[in-house]
Amino acid sequence: xxxxxxxxxxxxxxxxxxxxxxxxxxxxxxxxxxxxxxxxxxxxxxxxxxxxxxxxxxxxxxxxxxx
Numbered sequence: 001x002x003x004x005x006x007x008x009x010x011x012x013x014x015x016x017x018x019x020x021x022x023x024x025x026x027x028x029x030x031x032x033x034x035x036x037x038x039x040x041x042x043x044x045x046x047x048x049x050x051x052x053x054x055x056x057x058x059x060x061x062x063x064x065x066x067x
Contacts, residue, residue: 010018037044
């Protein structure tokens with residue numbers, strides 16, 4: 001069997017196991033990130049609103065000085 005497999009090749013069961021392990025880890029990470037955003041959505045919205053106001057204020061002032 002060693003002759004059939006290359007030195008760095010993994011059997012199918014190991015490939016599936018590795019894939020499922022990475023998939024589970026990625027799913028847990030994404031789930032945790034979504035949970036964090038759900039808990040902090042209000043703060044993120046306020047920061048986005050302040051950033052939008054600041055950018056709009058800057059460009060409105062720039063436009064009024066040019067004209």
